[in-house]
Amino acid sequence: xxxxxxxxxxxxxxxxxxxxxxxxxxxxxxxxxxxxxxxxxxxxxxxxxxxxxxxxxxxxxxxxxxxxxxxxxxxxxxxxxxxxxxxxxxxxxxxxxxxxxxxxxxxxxxxxxxxxxxxxxxxxxxxxxxxxxxxxxxxxxxxxxxxxxxxxxxxxxxxxxxxxxxxxxxxxxxxxxxxxxxxxxxxxxxxxxxxxxxxxxxxxxxxxxxxxxxxxxxxxxxxxxxxxxxxxxxxxxxxxxxxxxxxxxxxxxxxxxxxxxxxxxxxxxxxxxx
Amino acid sequence: xxxxxxxxxxxxxxxxxxxxxxxxxxxxxxxxxxxxxxxxxxxxxxxxxxxxxxxxxxxxxxxxxxxxxxxxxxxxxxxxxxxxxxxxxxxxxxxxxxxxxxxxxxxxxxxxxxxxxxxxxxxxxxxxxxxxxxxxxxxxxxxxxxxxxxxxxxxxxxxxxxxxxxxxxxxxxxxxxxxxxxxxxxxxxxxxxxxxxxxxxxxxxxxxxxxxxxxxxxxxxxxxxxxxxxxxxxxxxxxxxxxxxxxxxxxxxxxxxxxxxxxxxxxxxxxxxxxxxxxxxxxxxxxxxxxxxxxxxxxxxxxxxxxxxxxxxxxxxxxxxxxxxxxxxxxxxxxxxxxxxxxxxxxxx
Numbered sequence: 116x117x118x119x120x121x122x123x124x125x126x127x128x129x130x131x132x133x134x135x136x137x138x139x140x141x142x143x144x145x146x147x148x149x150x151x152x153x154x155x156x157x158x159x160x161x162x163x164x165x166x167x168x169x170x171x172x173x174x175x176x177x178x179x180x181x182x183x184x185x186x187x188x189x190x191x192x193x194x195x196x197x198x199x200x201x202x203x204x205x206x207x208x209x210x211x212x213x214x215x216x217x218x219x220x221x222x223x224x225x226x227x228x229x230x231x232x233x234x235x236x237x238x239x240x241x242x243x244x245x246x247x248x249x250x251x252x253x254x255x256x257x258x259x260x261x262x263x264x265x266x267x268x269x270x271x272x273x274x275x276x277x278x279x280x281x282x283x284x285x286x287x288x289x290x291x292x293x294x295x296x297x298x299x300x301x302x303x304x305x306x307x308x309x310x311x312x313x314x315x316x317x318x319x320x321x322x323x324x325x326x327x328x329x330x331x332x333x334x335x336x337x338x339x340x341x342x343x344x345x346x347x348x349x350x351x352x353x354x355x356x357x358x359x360x361x362x363x364x365x366x367x368x369x370x371x372x373x374x375x376x377x378x379x380x381x382x383x384x385x386x387x388x389x
Numbered sequence: 390x391x392x393x394x395x396x397x398x399x400x401x402x403x404x405x406x407x408x409x410x411x412x413x414x415x416x417x418x419x420x421x422x423x424x425x426x427x428x429x430x431x432x433x434x435x436x437x438x439x440x441x442x443x444x445x446x447x448x449x450x451x452x453x454x455x456x457x458x459x460x461x462x463x464x465x466x467x468x469x470x471x472x473x474x475x476x477x478x479x480x481x482x483x484x485x486x487x488x489x490x491x492x493x494x495x496x497x498x499x500x501x502x503x504x505x506x507x508x509x510x511x512x513x514x515x516x517x518x519x520x521x522x523x524x525x526x527x528x529x530x531x532x533x534x535x536x537x538x539x540x541x542x543x544x545x546x547x548x549x550x551x552x553x554x555x556x557x558x559x560x561x562x563x564x565x566x567x568x569x570x571x572x573x574x575x576x577x578x579x580x581x582x583x584x585x586x587x588x589x590x591x592x593x594x595x596x597x598x599x600x601x602x603x604x605x606x607x608x609x610x611x612x613x614x615x616x617x618x619x620x621x622x623x624x625x626x627x628x629x630x631x632x633x634x635x636x637x638x639x640x641x642x643x644x645x646x647x648x649x650x651x652x653x654x655x656x657x658x659x660x661x662x663x664x665x666x667x668x669x670x671x672x673x674x675x676x677x678x679x680x681x682x683x684x685x686x687x688x689x690x691x692x693x694x695x696x697x698x699x700x701x702x703x704x705x706x707x708x709x710x711x712x713x714x715x716x717x718x719x720x721x722x723x724x725x726x727x728x729x730x731x732x733x734x735x736x737x738x
Contacts, residue, residue, distance in 0.1 A: 297735060298732070301727075301728050301731040301732055301735070302728060304727065304731060305723075305724040305725070305726075305727040305728035305731065306724050308723060308724070308727045309719070309720045309721075309722075309723035309724035309727065310720070312719070312723050313520070313716055313719050313720050313723070316518075316519045316520045316719065317520055317711055317716070319517075319518055319519070319520070320518050320520055320521060320708060320709040320710075320711055321707070321708045321709070322603040322604075322704070322705055322706035322707060322708075323603070324602060324603055324605070325603070325605060325606060325704060326602070326605045326606055327646075328645075328646035328647075328649045328650055330605070330606050331585045331586055331587060331588045331606075331646075332583060332584075332585055332586075332646070332650070333583070333584040333585065333586050336582070336583050336584035337581065337582075337583040337650065338581060338582050338583070339579055339580065339581040339654055340580055340581065340582065341578070341579070341580035342578065342579050342580070342654070343576070343577070343578045344556065344575050344576075344577050345575060345576040345577075346573060346574070346575055347574050347575060347576050348573070348574040349571060349572070349573050349574070350571070350572045350574070351569060351570070351571045351572075352569070352570050353567040353568060353569045353570065354567065354568050354570075355566055355567055356563070356566055356567065356568055
């Protein structure tokens, strides 16, 4: 009797534990393998990342590791993101922040829409902010700073000079207008063309006047007997021509450099040793 | 009031002016008479008329009744008709009383296009219209097709005009890191005189002014001195708007033409904005003439459509009805075509 009770309660506890694990399973955003965060920091980061992620429609993931599995920070971050199926929408929109204690590196990996929001310049700026917390080991604050900075940039919007540069091919990726939008434009043009042609045809149903200012004019009689063209004023203005920023190497304003990860997906990102 | 019908001296049949031969033909004995011959026939008729004029003066005071000289029936017309046909025997009837004194036209352009040719030309014109319902020419009924001489006033006018405008010349160039724009402003003025010759305005209240304007231009080189025989076989109207009444329209037209001519004299600027333009118009000569038109009245689906054709040049005026079905068909066809072309092109590129 007591045995069955004990058994039941054990099963119950197990079930409870299991369910809590399952709840966290897919929706876990913070993976603190290197144990850098305190319990409270973990919870704060977890809730902030989920909240923000749902609001901005970007998966925000924070990972800390001691063992880099023989990969570079970039490879690890990209693969971790891809293999765990993070990301919103068909493009897997999201950002991953990696603190790599094995190589003492921080790395940010972007995917989908986040590539556009976080240009190379912006990533550098985020790393600058985060860097301040690293020497003193305030890793929790560093991760929180990361989240805050990403939020700011996303709310600001995609910069107008943004363009995506594929470092593997060395070419700028052309923005493909979605098919729906293209078809919409074609539709408008088609209607406009049809409208113009039908308009002309409708006008043809009437007779048109065959006379103009010259029809009844006695041409020899037209005489300009007085004319003047007085120059009264001259105005000069100028505008300074803006030079386009140099695009050879380095990071131009608005560039998002992307590469292909092992899974073949496009990722942007950048890192720094500390 | 007596009516004149020109009769063939050989057989007594009626003579009508034939546009294709520019002469008068007798329908019965097929005799042909030219200009000179018809004038001598006319002289003979008129001298006879003078003899009877005395007797008829009493009737003139009372009222106007016309009777056909061929069949004796009473001819019914309105106050402006000066040539028509007897409703019973269809003989042409010319009413000389309507064409006397100030109502006698100075000139006339005789018909160049005959009735059958007019109908053919009209049908051809209709066939070229893509938005016209296919059954317009067959399902519609030609209510009336008549050759009518419409009274016109031809004005010769002198104009004196002045225009003042601001002209701008813009130059841009690049020097160093700056793009310079230089704008030169000019005060521009022009004064000119000109003469417009034989500008027409129709003098009949019944006819649509816009319709008549669309028939223009007439070739005045073929205008001849008026004589009544030209009206034989056609209808004719005398004016009920005198030259003063129509002068307003002429002024409007000439002002517009003068403005445009003056504006044309300002050249060599990147942009011109007109400040003011004033035109003075003075009438130098007015002529009352009769010009030939074919008037078509069609009845299609309960609505009446009036078309006019220039009886000398064949130019057609009037609005054809637009078939909604055909509009839809063309619209859908073209938009579908353009759309598929673009989509295919988009895919290939």
